[in-house]
Amino acid sequence: MRLLHTSDWHLGRSFHRVSLLDAQRAFLDHLVTVVREEDVDAVLVAGDVYDRAVPPLSAVELYDSVLHALADCGVPTVMISGNHDSARRLGVGAGLLGRSGVHLRTDPAACDRPVVLRDAHGEVAVYGIPYLEPALVRDTLGAERADHPSVLGAAADRIRADLATRPPGTRSVVLAHAFVTGAAPSDSERDISTGGVASVPAVLFAGFDYTALGHLHGCQTVADRIRYSGSPLAYSFSEEHHRKSMWLVDLAADGTVDARRADTPVPRPLARLRGRLDDLLADPAHDAHTGSWVEAVLTDPVRPYEPMAALAERFPHILSLGFEPDERPGDGAASYAGRLAGRDDRQIAEDFVRHVRGSDPDAHESGLLRDALDAVRAAATAAERD
Missing domain, CATH: 3.60.21.10 (Metallo-dependent phosphatases)
Known part of the structure; x- marks a missing residue:
């Protein structure tokens, strides 16, 4: 069969x-x-x-x-x-x-x-x-x-x-x-x-x-x-x-x-590009992505002027633009998106408690957070079924 x-x-x-x-x-x-x-x-x-x-x-x-x-x-x-x-x-x-x-x-x-x-x-x-x-x-x-x-x-x-x-x-x-x-x-x-x-x-x-x-x-x-x-x-x-x-x-x-x-059919390939704006616009290695849906992350230390418009000239199908500046001396701050990457809802909630209070939630508090998230997810699923 x-x-x-x-x-x-x-x-x-x-x-x-x-x-x-x-x-x-x-x-x-x-x-x-x-x-x-x-x-x-x-x-x-x-x-x-x-x-x-x-x-x-x-x-x-x-x-x-x-x-x-x-x-x-x-x-x-x-x-x-x-x-x-x-x-x-x-x-x-x-x-x-x-x-x-x-x-x-x-x-x-x-x-x-x-x-x-x-x-x-x-x-x-x-x-x-x-x-x-x-x-x-x-x-x-x-x-x-x-x-x-x-x-x-x-x-x-x-x-x-x-x-x-x-x-x-x-x-x-x-x-x-x-x-x-x-x-x-x-x-x-x-x-x-x-x-x-x-x-x-x-x-x-x-x-x-x-x-x-x-x-x-x-x-x-x-x-x-x-x-x-x-x-x-x-x-x-x-x-x-x-x-x-x-x-x-x-x-x-x-x-x-x-x-x-x-x-299965591919409507348009995907490309994730990272670098400084001038490099993304000039590097011939990116010629293959002019027809792709593009996600670009700029690493310029200072945000360029109207970067999306400039990138769209070379990549007409660009859909996403992010900024992660090259780390400057003494600047160890990560982007918000970077801090959340790979973390689930419970971990994010615990991180918030740590940020506000300055200490980790204890086992009891972690359990309360977990139960609250489970209850919200179950309620949302029940509402969808109704």
């Missing part, structure tokens, strides 16, 4: 205020072409179909058009909700869509109810684990704690229990939207840390023939049977060197996996 694994479409998202609607439409057209030309038997979409819980009409229209195209191909599609999606909104009409071969899995309680596909070698049970907000699904799944490893582990155990009741030789595929330990994130994913824990161990997916992951935007292999497809388009300059693609996964009769990448 040949599976096409994709995720993180983020329909409705822009790139530094530039609309990506046409690029997303081109990707979805390409996806349908790959389905037809590669004789795909099923499409797996591992979450973050939309960029936000209430997407713009143009994004909904794109979603509607690709569902019709996939249904016309006669190829089953299994899709889960991600942390950017409103699970309840995405799941509307799931029963009716299922009759057309589009199977939406947005209810955590139903994660152990597979879509059963068949080929010449028997059955393939495809399970969908939608994004799990720990505080909201702990009781539903009977998890020990309200954190990502516990709730995802509980969901995986439910799936194993169901799989054990199925005919011998049944192959298993699991879709999940999570941050697996050891995988590489980028700047464009939303933080999902809860209780100070954002990642889950890959061992949670042991025993499944293939796990199709979503959430991280870089295509990568966690293990031979556990992979991220990544986003089909770049959504931050941190993805400058990403090769955007989908996975074509051949699942053999014995559950052996053979995977290869199917590249």
Whole structure:
């Protein structure tokens, strides 16, 4: 059985205020072409179909058009909700869509109810684990704690229990939207840390023939049977060197996996340039980036006059401009952006306490900050679902 694994479409998202609607439409057209030309038997979409819980009409229209195209191909599609999606909104009409071969899995309680596909070698049970907000699904799944490893582990155990009741030789595929330990994130994913824990161990997916992951935007292999497809388009300059693609996964009769990448269209390459203004304008090494979306960071000790206008003459598609002056003697102050780089919400809150009070928060205070952030995140997710 040949599976096409994709995720993180983020329909409705822009790139530094530039609309990506046409690029997303081109990707979805390409996806349908790959389905037809590669004789795909099923499409797996591992979450973050939309960029936000209430997407713009143009994004909904794109979603509607690709569902019709996939249904016309006669190829089953299994899709889960991600942390950017409103699970309840995405799941509307799931029963009716299922009759057309589009199977939406947005209810955590139903994660152990597979879509059963068949080929010449028997059955393939495809399970969908939608994004799990720990505080909201702990009781539903009977998890020990309200954190990502516990709730995802509980969901995986439910799936194993169901799989054990199925005919011998049944192959298993699991879709999940999570941050697996050891995988590489980028700047464009939303933080999902809860209780100070954002990642889950890959061992949670042991025993499944293939796990199709979503959430991280870089295509990568966690293990031979556990992979991220990544986003089909770049959504931050941190993805400058990403090769955007989908996975074509051949699942053999014995559950052996053979995977290869199917590249996706690139609307425009990305370039991150750094240096003094005069150097960026004159250096011939930058000629290759005149057609790229550009992020420039100027290191001039004194901010130049109207640098954006000057840079736009050479780089017509420049989208972002930052300033990080070369450090002058006696000046050890880092930029605000630099101080925040690589720090999560909890660390930033603790840094603020340290800055205001002059001392680190104690363990009790750190716990209060963590619980407050978890409560805000859970409330926001609950509001999106409503």
